[in-house]
Amino acid sequence: MKRINIKCPYCGSRAYLRPASVVYGDHTDDTGAKLYVCARYPVCDAYVAAHKDTLLPMGTLADRNLRRKRMEAHSALKRLVASGLMTRKQAYRWLQTQFGLPEPEAHIAKFSELRCQKVIDLCRAFSRAQARAA
Ligand SMILES: [Zn+2]
Structure with missing residues (x-):
C-alpha cells in the first residue's frame, strides 16, 4: 500500500x-x-x-465548523434525492456541473465551508424552482 x-x-x-x-x-x-x-x-x-478498502482519505481534514458544514451539505443533497427530483448519481453529476469540477473532486468531503454553503444554497434554489414549476 x-x-x-x-x-x-x-x-x-x-x-x-x-x-x-x-x-x-x-x-x-x-x-x-x-x-x-x-x-x-x-x-x-x-x-x-478514510475509505475502508483503500485507506485513502475521503477528503481534506476538517475542523468542527467544516465538519458541521459538510454534514449540512450532505443532508441538503440527501433531501434533494429523497424528494425524487434527482437520483444520487444525478445529484453528484449536477454538483460537478455547477462547480465545473471533475468527478473525483466533486465530493463534499473535499469541499470548503464556502463551497458547502453553496451546495446548500443550490439545493434550496433547485427545490424552490421545481416547486414553482409544478
Ligand atoms: Zn492540526
Whole structure:
C-alpha cells in the first residue's frame, strides 16, 4: 500500500491514520473504521474519514465548523434525492456541473465551508424552482 503524507491544513502538523475510536470513543472499535487525525489532536480538532478498502482519505481534514458544514451539505443533497427530483448519481453529476469540477473532486468531503454553503444554497434554489414549476 502506498504511504501517503497528509498535512493538517489548520496547524501544519502531520495527520496519521488512526482507529476511529480515538475520536469517537471505544464503542466504534468493532467497525474497523479509520480516520486521518491531526498529530496535535485533540488540541487541534481536525480529522477526516478514510475509505475502508483503500485507506485513502475521503477528503481534506476538517475542523468542527467544516465538519458541521459538510454534514449540512450532505443532508441538503440527501433531501434533494429523497424528494425524487434527482437520483444520487444525478445529484453528484449536477454538483460537478455547477462547480465545473471533475468527478473525483466533486465530493463534499473535499469541499470548503464556502463551497458547502453553496451546495446548500443550490439545493434550496433547485427545490424552490421545481416547486414553482409544478
Ligand atoms: Zn492540526
